Amino acid sequence: MSPFGHRRRLISAARAVALAACAVTASITAVPAPAAAHPFGDPQTVAIARDEQRPEVVRVRWRVGGTDDLALLGVSLGLLPRDRVMADGAVEYRHTDAALIGSSEELAAYLLQQITVTDRERPCAGAVEPPKALARIGATVDYTCPGPVGMVTVAVRMLTDLNPAYRALATGPHGQRAVYGSGEDSHDWVLTGARATGSTSPGRSATVQIAAVAVGTLLAAALMMWWRSRRRRAVA
Known part of the structure; x- marks a missing residue:
């Protein structure tokens, strides 16, 4: 050649x-784009922090991923008619749904059932703040523990009872992160002290x-x- x-x-x-x-x-x-976290659209988000004014209180803010997910939750709680779920699985959302669901006792009870906080295996009592903009800002729950908290275990099972494919992306102090899902619904969070590492990607x-x-x-x-x-x- x-x-x-x-x-x-x-x-x-x-x-x-x-x-x-x-x-x-x-x-x-x-x-991967955040939208790939579950098959229905944007994932839920959870923010976890200690109340600086009340060292025994852990504040958890939950926000739904998509308005169709919120409407589906409203149907499951009996607050919206079942015909909102179409034959092809699509869910119809209306702008009045967030206020209706956010002001309900059913949502408050669901939040307290699906999100729990324990301090060294001691349960913390939760109180739901009335949501002002549920679809856009989310709902906040304050958990009062037996004493000042340093590290707590937070379990999140929001919407996984409707479909195990749902995921929630969580953030906490010092850059901590975790992904909640079916079978992985409990994580430990360090709320005080030096920078900690959570369940993060490389x-x-x-x-x-x-x-x-x-x-x-x-x-x-x-x-x-x-x-x-x-x-x-x-x-x-």
């Missing part, structure tokens, strides 16, 4: 390696290091192909 033929083969191989390296890097560094620096190793391996393979090509030409 002519030197030009070897050069074309080497260029083609280098291009293939570069494309593969880009694909590996993209697959490693890509972060950090960006670790991801970049993994990508660099993958790219380096592919480049080494390209170099080996180039060296073998030179040796074959020298022998010829």
Whole structure:
């Protein structure tokens, strides 16, 4: 084969390696969009914090992911008619639903049943604040524990009784994070002291290091192909 033929083969191989390296890097560094957390749309969110004025109180704020999920909850609680759920599974939401559901005793009882807080296995009593904008801001529950809290266990089972595919993304003090779901409905949260680590995804620096190793391996393979090509030409 002519030197030009070897050069074309080497260029083609280098291009293939570069494309593969880009694909590996993209697959490693890509972060799933929050909407992919459950199959129905945006996930629920939960924010957990200690009340600075009342050290024995843990404040939990829950917000629904989508208005159709809120309407489905209203149907399950008997607050909305069942014909809101269409034959194809779609749920009809109306702008008056949030106020109706938010002011109900049924929602308050459901929140206290599905979200619980314990301090060293001692249950904390919950009190639901009347929601002012349930669909947009969510609902807040204050849990009063037997004494000042440092670390608590918070269980969240919101909507998983309707479908186990629901997920809730939770945040807490010091950058703590967790994902609640069916079978993973309980997490410990450090509310005071030094920065703590929760159930988080790998950090960006670790991801970049993994990508660099993958790219380096592919480049080494390209170099080996180039060296073998030179040796074959020298022998010829």
